[in-house]
Amino acid sequence: MKKMCASLLCFIVLVAFGFEAFAADWREGKKSYRSVCMSCHKTRGEAGRLALDIKTQAEWSTFFAQEPDSIHLKVWEKLSSDDIGSLEKYFRKYAKDVKDLSG
Secondary structure: OOOOOOOHHHHHHHHHHHHHHHHHHHHHHHHHHHHHHHHHOOOOOOOOOOOOOOOOOOHHHHHHOOOOOHHHHHHOOOOOOHHHHHHHHHHHHOOOOOOOOOO
């Protein structure tokens, strides 16, 4: 019984910390989106507004898995792989196939 309780407690702690790590990652992605992407992707911006709900989660994952095109390459070279991963999590959070947009 003690082993089961200890295992359950470990599981709960891992899930809680895992969720916080995910939340921190997409929040970092939001910061990068605002500071990097929005410099061009805004209303009346050079590249036009970028709506995150134009693609599904899978489509955003495919976008981030590809090599950046010549337009994005200059900007992406300045980002770390962690920054790009956080951006992907942020984009996926607001993808068109996500039902619950709270939080």
